[in-house]
Amino acid sequence: xxxxxxxxxxxxxxxxxxxxxxxxxxxxxxxxxxxxxxxxxxxxxxxxxxxxxxxxxxxxxxxxxxxxxxxxxxxxxxxxxxxxxxxxxxxxxxxxxxxxxxxxxxxxxxxxxxxxxxxxxxxxxxxxxxxxxxxxxxxxxxxxxxxxxxxxxxxxxxxxxxxxxxxxxxxxxxxxxxxxxxxxxxxxxxxxxxxxxxxxxxxxxxxxxxxxxxxxxxxxxxxxxxxxxxxxxxxxxxxxxxxxxxxxxxxxxxxxxxxxxxxxxxxxxxxxxxxxxxxxxxxxxxxxxxxxxxxxxxxxxxxxxxxxxxxxxxxxxxxxxxxxxxxxxxxxxxxxxxxxxxxxxxxxxxxxxxxxxxxxxxxxxxxxxxxxxxxxxxxxxxxxxxxxxxxxxxxxxxxxxxxxxxxxxxxxxxxxxxxxxxxxxxxxxxxxxxxxxxxxxxxxxxxxxxxxxxxxxxxxxxxxxxx
Ligand code: AMP
Numbered sequence: 274x275x276x277x278x279x280x281x282x283x284x285x286x287x288x289x290x291x292x293x294x295x296x297x298x299x300x301x302x303x304x305x306x307x308x309x310x311x312x313x314x315x316x317x318x319x320x321x322x323x324x325x326x327x328x329x330x331x332x333x334x335x336x337x338x339x340x341x342x343x344x345x346x347x348x349x350x351x352x353x354x355x356x357x358x359x360x361x362x363x364x365x366x367x368x369x370x371x372x373x374x375x376x377x378x379x380x381x382x383x384x385x386x387x388x389x390x391x392x393x394x395x396x397x398x399x400x401x402x403x404x405x406x407x408x409x410x411x412x413x414x415x416x417x418x419x420x421x422x423x424x425x426x427x428x429x430x431x432x433x434x435x436x437x438x439x440x441x442x443x444x445x446x447x448x449x450x451x452x453x454x455x456x457x458x459x460x461x462x463x464x465x466x467x468x469x470x471x472x473x474x475x476x477x478x479x480x481x482x483x484x485x486x487x488x489x490x491x492x493x494x495x496x497x498x499x500x501x502x503x504x505x506x507x508x509x510x511x512x513x514x515x516x517x518x519x520x521x522x523x524x525x526x527x528x529x530x531x532x533x534x535x536x537x538x539x540x541x542x543x544x545x546x547x548x549x550x551x552x553x554x555x556x557x558x559x560x561x562x563x564x565x566x567x568x569x570x571x572x573x574x575x576x577x578x579x580x581x582x583x584x585x586x587x588x589x590x591x592x593x594x595x596x597x598x599x600x601x602x603x604x605x606x607x608x609x610x611x612x613x614x615x616x617x618x619x620x621x622x623x624x625x626x627x628x629x630x631x632x633x634x635x636x637x638x639x640x641x642x643x644x645x646x647x648x649x650x651x652x653x654x655x656x657x658x659x660x661x662x663x664x665x666x667x668x669x670x671x672x673x674x675x676x677x678x679x680x681x682x683x684x685x686x687x688x689x690x691x692x693x694x695x696x697x698x699x700x701x702x703x704x705x706x707x708x709x710x711x712x713x714x715x716x717x718x719x720x721x722x723x724x725x726x727x728x729x730x731x732x733x734x735x736x737x738x739x740x
Contacts, residue, residue: 280536280680281375282308283389283471284488285351285452287459288479289510295324295344297476297492298352299336304491305484306332307538308391309356310603312374316387317347318456323385327353327374348510351376351454353389356680357415373415376454381425383432386455388424390417391484392448392469392678395738400445420445424453435507438462439517442505446736448529448677450500452482460507465519466527466735467502468677468726470543480508485541499544502526526724527735530714531679534668535639539579545721549579555667556583556637558713564588565635565663565705571595573638573650574622580667581637588635595629595636595654596622611645618649630658636703637665642681644688647701655702664703669711670694673732681729 282305286294295317302313313335314327324344328335332354344350353375376387394400397416404422405411411418423444427437438453438460448468453460461482463471474481474489474496481494489496500506503519529536532543539549559580570590572581575598585592602621634654641647651662670689675681684690688697698706711730728734 280309280356280678281389281391282306282354282484282488283352283391283450283452283482284484285349285389285454285459285461285482286476286479287349287454287508287510288477289348289512291319291346291348292477292479293341293345294318294347294350294479295336296341297481298350299332299341300492301481301483301488302336302352302354303332304488304538305354308484308536309354311356312371313352313354314374314376315350315352316376316378316454317344317350318454319344319347320456323378323387323456325378325387327376329371329374349454349456349459351387351389351452351459373413375415375417377413377417377421379421379425381428383428384434384455386424386434386453388417388421389452389454390420391450391471392464393676394419394445394449395447395676395736396445397447399739416447420449420451434458434460435505435515435517439505442503442519450484458507458509460505461500462505463500463502465503465521465524466726467544468527468529470528470532470537470541471500472543473497473500473506475512478512480512480514482506482508485537485543487538487541490540496542502528525735527677527726528723529675529677529679530725530727531668531675531729533717534714535576536679544723546717546719546723550719551717552579552639552667553583553586554717554719555709555714556580556585556665557587558717559637559665559667559707559709560584560587562710562713563705563707566633567635567661567663568632569593569595569628570635570637573636573646574598577636577638577667580639581635584635584637584665590635593628594625595634596650597625598622611643614643614645615649618646619653622650622653624653624657626657629654631660633661633663634659635663635665637667639666640668640671641666641688641697641701642671643686644697644701647703651702661704662702664698664701664706666706666708668714669708669727669730671729673729675729676734676738677726677728679729
């Protein structure tokens with residue numbers, strides 16, 4: 274089996290009174306759906322019991338009106354959306370996926386809690402073995418259960434949830450943004466490198482945590498701040514906050530730059546940087562890299578659009594739509610076979626002939642992974658009458674695996690590992706192809722004190738990877 278690659282979104286809310294916390298969680302998870310579409314879950318507390326609902330599928334399918342009605346009196350809830358690329362024999366097995374749905378729930382001597390985790394641990398195999406040798410049993414194959422077991426161990430030693438989670442932050446290596454939910458508190462924590470985002474907000478006295486600020490906006494919560502790398506923030510029902518901070522001396526910051534390139538929603542702000550503004554800047558820099566004459570700039574829906582706006586603004590070439598996206602087709606990227614992926618790209622993006630005919634087009638997308646999307650849509654543009662198609666990619670060539678929670682195919686399938694830029698250009702059928710240089714991408718900080726991980730582009734990671 275390949276290594277698990279998790280792409281997930283997490284959310285939590287706690288109030289001192291019944292607010293249908295699970296309803297807020299369902300709405301927030303819907304706005305985080307882009308971070309994972311295979312399973313979703315909510316664990317809610319109503320002062321008497323822990324209500325758990327998780328399943329395979331989309332947020333709107335899982336959390337129906339009956340469930341939301343049954344949660345009317347909940348004051349605290351934590352949730353999770355998940356996409357895992359763990360492939361057994363090339364495909365995700367249903368049993369494997371459903372058992373791995375989160376939040377994980379645990380009842381132990383001191384308390385019952387839920388755990389929502391985004392990211393992948395790099396020392397998971399080692400920790401799993403150590404726990405197994407002591408007689409521990411696992412019900413899932415995901416890293417997050419290891420974190421849950423370690424929290425229980427620490428709770429038994431410290432009798433203090435914050436201390437327990439804070440100690441576990443030293444034992445686990447890699448990427449983790451987590452939310453631990455209990456009857457009377459929510460504890461949010463982010464790894465020392467700050468690989469994955471996590472922020473905090475307020476809603477009428479309730480405290481809220483979420484992977485992305487778009488989830489706060491969606492429920493009408495006010496953004497308070499990002500959780501810092503190496504920070505733990507605990508909130509109780511009354512809104513009382515406790516924070517603990519790890520010493521970051523010698524630690525390299527490693528916020529995943531791919532969050533800005535592709536993963537996050539453009540209306541989110543991560544560590545003070547607007548995802549949309551970052552993508553616009555990528556587009557501007559792309560134009561400056563190789564100014565090109567054309568009649569129209571188009572973005573590949575959805576993730577190429579903000580960068581295309583930036584390109585259009587910088588070049589003065591008008592922005593236009595070249596594709597209509599069928600919003601009911603799911604993610605092509607995760608289809609198990611190449612013919613299936615190609616068929617899905619075809620039915621997902623339809624060329625807008627009236628806009629394309631006779632035009633020289635600059636087509637902007639966020640990344641080329643296998644090359645399937647680019648090849649198919651360039652062909653479709655030509656069939657629709659485009660005179661020239663100049664492909665512009667708002668990230669560098671994608672060459673290396675990610676160990677921190679972004680699904681990247683095995684290195685053999687990454688087109689940039691086999692061909693030069695000119696060869697890729699020919700393979701995808703473009704008239705020209707330009708990638709955003711690595712240095713340009715890593716410098717998009719708008720004066721903020723952040724450091725990115727761009728390991729998928731240069732193979733250098735902020736922490737040592739033990740193979
Ligand atoms: P491909 O068709 O394999 O070249 O994939 C490129 C397309 O997939 C781009 O249009 C991206 O928007 C999208 N993409 C890139 N990275 C990922 C990822 N880790 N998970 C899902 N989709 C991705």
